[in-house]
Amino acid sequence: MKGQLYMIPNTMGESAIEYNLPADVIDIIKSLKYYVVENIRSARRFLKKVDKEIDIDELTFFVLDKHTKPNDIPSFLRPLHDGKNMGMLSEAGCPGVADPGADIAKLAHENKINVIPLVGPSSILMSVMASGLNGQSFAFHGYLPVKKGEAPKAIKALEDRSRKENQTQLFIEAPYRNMRMLQDIVQTCSPKTRLCIACDITLDTEYIVTKTIAQWKGKLPDINKRPAIFLILA
Incomplete structure (x- = not known):
């Protein structure tokens, strides 16, 4: 056996x-x-x-x-x-x-x-649970392209897909590139698109907040070098 x-x-x-x-x-x-x-x-x-x-x-x-x-x-x-x-x-x-x-x-x-x-923590499911975004339809894409100029294109494509399918889009970045990713998101996405930043899930420093892109601009949290996952819903 x-x-x-x-x-x-x-x-x-x-x-x-x-x-x-x-x-x-x-x-x-x-x-x-x-x-x-x-x-x-x-x-x-x-x-x-x-x-x-x-x-x-x-x-x-x-x-x-x-x-x-x-x-x-x-x-x-x-x-x-x-x-x-x-x-x-x-x-x-x-x-x-x-x-x-x-x-x-x-x-x-x-x-x-x-x-x-076995049962245990999943940043993907836990972030969807807490985000207030669409939990009926969502897609996880892992890491986005890192070459200069490619990340904004990928973000825009995910936002378009989110809008077309009413689907929450999830992705991650290397912790030391988190702030650059945040800048790319707020500069690329529509003001009405909602963005959830889920950082340090299950830790004492856990931070999970959802706002529109317009609300995030100029008020980004410092998540440099902290494990995070990003969710958008257009």
Whole structure:
């Protein structure tokens, strides 16, 4: 009998484990001995936050990041084929969503291995929940183009799509480029378009505010180097 692959949400910053993960999820994490992770050091730190009694030296980690060779990934599933359960752990939020964990889940399905998503924080869903924008129809686009002049074009295209489909558009940026992204948004979008800035979700410094572009102009918050997600609805 094959093992099961658990998709384990991670905290989105230095917030308490108990605030982010239900007790049943914590119990599952404590039972696992095999993990696919993006970074071993941060994975170890997360697991020690889950339970200080976890013996890290008893665990086996497989690293899945931008340097991982595609041909090496199938070998990560060997414990599952041997009947052992595994966890897929993202650096933050839910694995498989804007995350390389999707490659592991895809391979597990191809090998008829059960993939079980666990409850935990998702910046995408939580920002939609709190935004007051359209939660019936929304689309997440990840990172927008970074080359000079391309981001405003992408923002305009998303605003046009939002207007045409009455659909909330979500995207993110590298934290150190947040302020430039905000400037591009307020300079590109229509004054009546609504923009939600959701920053530091689940942290003590959480900031989630929705205003029209006209209301945001000249009054942008300082979210430099803070994890954020942007939502627009025309």
